[in-house]
Amino acid sequence: MSFILRGLLSGGRAVYRARAPCLHYGSVAPDICERTLVAVKPDGVQRRLVGEIIKRFEKRGFKLVGMKLLQAPEGILSEHYHDLQKKPFYPALIHYMASGPVVAMVWEGHNVVKSSRLMVGETDSSQAKPGTVRGDFSVHISRNVIHASDSVEVAEKEIGLWFHRAELVSWETNDHIDLYQV
Ligand code: IDP
Ligand code: MG
Numbered sequence: 272m273s274f275i276l277r278g279l280l281s282g283g284r285a286v287y288r289a290r291a292p293c294l295h296y297g298s299v300a301p302d303i304c305e306r307t308l309v310a311v312k313p314d315g316v317q318r319r320l321v322g323e324i325i326k327r328f329e330k331r332g333f334k335l336v337g338m339k340l341l342q343a344p345e346g347i348l349s350e351h352y353h354d355l356q357k358k359p360f361y362p363a364l365i366h367y368m369a370s371g372p373v374v375a376m377v378w379e380g381h382n383v384v385k386s387s388r389l390m391v392g393e394t395d396s397s398q399a400k401p402g403t404v405r406g407d408f409s410v411h412i413s414r415n416v417i418h419a420s421d422s423v424e425v426a427e428k429e430i431g432l433w434f435h436r437a438e439l440v441s442w443e444t445n446d447h448i449d450l451y452q453v
Contacts, residue, residue, distance in 0.1 A: 306377055307384045307420045308429040313371035315416040321374050328378050332450045337377035337439040350432055375433045384426050387419040
């Protein structure tokens, strides 16, 4: 088992990064230990899409290692969307994200960051392909149902922002051999 947990100081606040704290199955295979943050946004929770979204990630073969329903604090939202602060839609975005509970999840597996983005679809729902979450359940960019981290580095930061270390669970799936050769 390989745990590399680093406490970083960011803006005077401790941010813990969870890098690949996953179990190894015989050989060292860090690429199957990739993790990403997925969040069902308030519109998705209101529309009772949580189960549908979890089902897609489970069926794909990813492993759920963290999950919680929360009313997102403004501090988390402003840090999460820090890069969009100057955008004209930023105030509406924060208002939307604080309008009801969010279901935040951490999913683990091979190439999970990129695969999740493909499963989620284009940011602008009107461009999202059928079969993606946004392409199936959303018609407008301002209510696009779901968030997924867009790179491994961003995923590490976002997981540290939304989850405490103790909220993430490393566990062994019984179907591992059906999903991976390693
Ligand atoms: P992403 O969620 O696909 O990664 P980002 O560009 O990171 O897309 O934008 C974050 C979120 O900000 C989007 O998911 C969406 O909720 C919101 N957003 C982005 N662009 C617009 C816009 O032009 N109008 C309204 N909301 C937007
Ligand atoms: Mg983004």
